[in-house]
Amino acid sequence: MGIMRATFMYGAGDVRVETVPDPTLQNPTDAIVRVTRSCICGSDLHPYASMEHSSTGAPMGHEFLGIVEELGSDVSTLRKGDLVIAPFAFQDNTCVFCREGVHTSCVHGGFYGNGGVGGGQAEAVRVPQADGSLVVVPGVEESSDLLPSLLTMSDVYLTGHHAAFTGRVAPGKVVTVIGDGAVGLSAVLAAKQMGAEQIILMGRHQSRTDLGREFGATDVVAERGEEGIAKVMDLTGGEGSHVVLEAVGHMPAYEQAYGIVRPGGTISRVGVPQYEAAPVGFGSLFGKNVTLTGGPAPVRAYIEDAIPLVLDSTIEPGKVFDRTIGLDDVPAGYTAMQDREALKVLVTP
Amino acid sequence: MGIMRATFMYGAGDVRVETVPDPTLQNPTDAIVRVTRSCICGSDLHPYASMEHSSTGAPMGHEFLGIVEELGSDVSTLRKGDLVIAPFAFQDNTCVFCREGVHTSCVHGGFYGNGGVGGGQAEAVRVPQADGSLVVVPGVEESSDLLPSLLTMSDVYLTGHHAAFTGRVAPGKVVTVIGDGAVGLSAVLAAKQMGAEQIILMGRHQSRTDLGREFGATDVVAERGEEGIAKVMDLTGGEGSHVVLEAVGHMPAYEQAYGIVRPGGTISRVGVPQYEAAPVGFGSLFGKNVTLTGGPAPVRAYIEDAIPLVLDSTIEPGKVFDRTIGLDDVPAGYTAMQDREALKVLVTP
Numbered sequence: 001m002g003i004m005r006a007t008f009m010y011g012a013g014d015v016r017v018e019t020v021p022d023p024t025l026q027n028p029t030d031a032i033v034r035v036t037r038s039c040i041c042g043s044d045l046h047p048y049a050s051m052e053h054s055s056t057g058a059p060m061g062h063e064f065l066g067i068v069e070e071l072g073s074d075v076s077t078l079r080k081g082d083l084v085i086a087p088f089a090f091q092d093n094t095c096v097f098c099r100e101g102v103h104t105s106c107v108h109g110g111f112y113g114n115g116g117v118g119g120g121q122a123e124a125v126r127v128p129q130a131d132g133s134l135v136v137v138p139g140v141e142e143s144s145d146l147l148p149s150l151l152t153m154s155d156v157y158l159t160g161h162h163a164a165f166t167g168r169v170a171p172g173k174v175v176t177v178i179g180d181g182a183v184g185l186s187a188v189l190a191a192k193q194m195g196a197e198q199i200i201l202m203g204r205h206q207s208r209t210d211l212g213r214e215f216g217a218t219d220v221v222a223e224r225g226e227e228g229i230a231k232v233m234d235l236t237g238g239e240g241s242h243v244v245l246e247a248v249g250h251m252p253a254y255e256q257a258y259g260i261v262r263p264g265g266t267i268s269r270v271g272v273p274q275y276e277a278a279p280v281g282f283g284s285l286f287g288k289n290v291t292l293t294g295g296p297a298p299v300r301a302y303i304e305d306a307i308p309l310v311l312d313s314t315i316e317p318g319k320v321f322d323r324t325i326g327l328d329d330v331p332a333g334y335t336a337m338q339d340r341e342a343l344k345v346l347v348t349p
Numbered sequence: 350m351g352i353m354r355a356t357f358m359y360g361a362g363d364v365r366v367e368t369v370p371d372p373t374l375q376n377p378t379d380a381i382v383r384v385t386r387s388c389i390c391g392s393d394l395h396p397y398a399s400m401e402h403s404s405t406g407a408p409m410g411h412e413f414l415g416i417v418e419e420l421g422s423d424v425s426t427l428r429k430g431d432l433v434i435a436p437f438a439f440q441d442n443t444c445v446f447c448r449e450g451v452h453t454s455c456v457h458g459g460f461y462g463n464g465g466v467g468g469g470q471a472e473a474v475r476v477p478q479a480d481g482s483l484v485v486v487p488g489v490e491e492s493s494d495l496l497p498s499l500l501t502m503s504d505v506y507l508t509g510h511h512a513a514f515t516g517r518v519a520p521g522k523v524v525t526v527i528g529d530g531a532v533g534l535s536a537v538l539a540a541k542q543m544g545a546e547q548i549i550l551m552g553r554h555q556s557r558t559d560l561g562r563e564f565g566a567t568d569v570v571a572e573r574g575e576e577g578i579a580k581v582m583d584l585t586g587g588e589g590s591h592v593v594l595e596a597v598g599h600m601p602a603y604e605q606a607y608g609i610v611r612p613g614g615t616i617s618r619v620g621v622p623q624y625e626a627a628p629v630g631f632g633s634l635f636g637k638n639v640t641l642t643g644g645p646a647p648v649r650a651y652i653e654d655a656i657p658l659v660l661d662s663t664i665e666p667g668k669v670f671d672r673t674i675g676l677d678d679v680p681a682g683y684t685a686m687q688d689r690e691a692l693k694v695l696v697t698p
Contacts, residue, residue, distance in 0.1 A: 096588060097612045102638050105612030166640070239445060263446045263454030273630040281625035286618060286644045289451050291515070292629065295638030 160186025192216025497667030509535025541565025
């Protein structure tokens with residue numbers, strides 16, 4: 001058994017790349033994947049800002065693609081050498097909730113970095129439920145220029161897509177995206193794909209909102225709070241937005257969302273909420289018949305339809321990566337994302 | 350100008366029937382309707398329990414049907430003598446939000462008992478925006494046995510329908526209704542109409558849950574809180590309910606709702622929330638991709654499709670009325686409903 005490098009977080013601001021034993025098959029449904037590309041997620045920044053010290057460290061990373069190296073005896077749909085994308089949650093893809101399209105609630109599923117499963121910011125990962133969890137991309141070389149966009153199929157683009165899908169974005173709709181991080185920009189691109197008529201992007205980092213415009217945003221609002229709400233109301237003729245895609249997760253973004261959503265409209269959240277309670281009564285959601293939806297994206301439900309759009313260059317969601325680093329530089333990558341120097345960091349182990 | 354009797358609330362537990370001037374036309378879009386049937390709403394019990402003393406009193410009642418007596422000069426679709434149902438909110442039925450099916454947010458709309466508009470627990474009512482607000486029922490006599498069921502088109506049945514509609518009840522779905530009041534029972538009937546496979550009614554008043562079974566409930570759960578949640582989970586094979594229709598409006602009902610909704614499911618609220626903040630984060634809604642929807646029912650959006658179901662006896666939602674009183678007895682009617690002696694009280698002015 002060999003050794004590899006993998007990323008662990010020991011507390012807020014404390015990310016380390018360490019040497020650990022290679023992952024090994026533990027169940028007949030497992031596969032071992034050698035990671036070709038992984039990345040740092042906006043949601044990794046939440047513990048990076050607030051995690052309490054841990055003496056053991058938490059394995060980090062949940063977005064990766066790579067090459068199948070080993071297969072458990074029960075795995076039937078994969079072959080060694082396959083280039084595979086790993087959706088950010090693993091799942092059997094057969095249980096009742098998977099069949100209903102909520103793969104992130106799979107009864108045999110889970111999340112990387114928890115319960116004895118390693119993280120994706122590493123040289124290799126043991127993938128449970130490999131048949132249900134790994135999606136083969138045939139005919140793509142390990143050196144392909146498409147890898148960054150294919151990597152976004154693991155999480156970020158399809159999380160943006162999930163927001164737009166559960167928000168029922170459709171032709172003719174006015175859509176506002178709150179947040180100019182990589183998920184927000186992905187939500188812009190997804191809303192554009194679904195035919196939204198007007199896409200307002202709320203964000204204040206011009207290099208990011210410029211990419212948002214390239215992805216399909218028709219308007220950019222840099223203001224926040226009441227001022228931002230007034231601006232969006234103005235841009236929508238005082239009526240508000242049919243759909244609000246909330247890609248931040250903090251309370252001010254939620255408050256903006258119900259401030260700009262129109263009667264009968266929908267707020268779809270994909271930013272992991274950093275709050276538990278929030279206004280939902282007559283004065284916020286109920287009175288104007290607002291629907292609140294969203295959650296962790298069931299990437300597995302969408303990925304097979306989305307990959308062809310990358311392969312034929314209909315979409316290029318990999319443009320959200322503006323920095324590429326090696327695995328040893330992952331700690332600096334966290335800092336760069338936290339300081340907003342990098343939008344999203346690609347890792348080549 | 351004559352005088353009439355009308356109901357006013359002066360504070361918690363203080364309802365009075367008083368003599369006031371007859372309503373008169375104030376705008377060319379108004380109509381005056383002589384009330385044939387009205388009723389007391391579960392939502393009237395909220396101020397009846399908690400309203401602070403008012404020296405002027407609040408006009409009460411928002412559900413009524415009656416005969417058109419006078420018409421403003423701009424009203425074009427009604428004739429004197431028409432039997433009309435008044436949806437519980439008035440609206441122009443032409444504005445952008447009406448066209449989008451959210452009539453309770455009409456830009457020219459409002460609610461009875463507010464802003465100089467009287468209430469329906471009275472002998473007559475001035476109806477603003479009469480063309481958009483009143484729905485003619487042709488060929489029905491003022492003495493018809495259908496009047497109670499037609500009166501439910503004003504609010505209670507179509508509020509139950511709204512819950513089921515926004516909750517996207519459909520064939521094959523497991524639906525749980527929280528609350529055995531008249532709205533809850535209406536939600537059961539509406540869910541049955543939409544083809545729900547299993548309809549679990551959470552309620553503890555047997556005469557009511559018996560009517561719920563008649564309306565289509567397949568199971569009744571009398572327990573509340575954690576015990577009630579466990580019972581519903583048991584009845585759904587541990588998976589939970591696809592759709593939860595919350596017809597109460599208090600926090601324990603909300604907590605039950607997110608306890609029993611399955612991953613990817615929907616909570617649709619039509620009980621007016623008696624809270625503003627509620628859990629919506631990872632541990633309640635977000636983590637399992639639960640959708641929260643509902644609000645004040647845009648009755649006008651549904652009523653034209655629903656009236657024929659009453660006229661041909663497909664549904665008999667008027668069974669929720671278990672007591673009929675005259676207008677002078679309205680104060681006693683409030684007491685009977687608050688004490689749960691009556692499910693819903695019909696008023697014949």
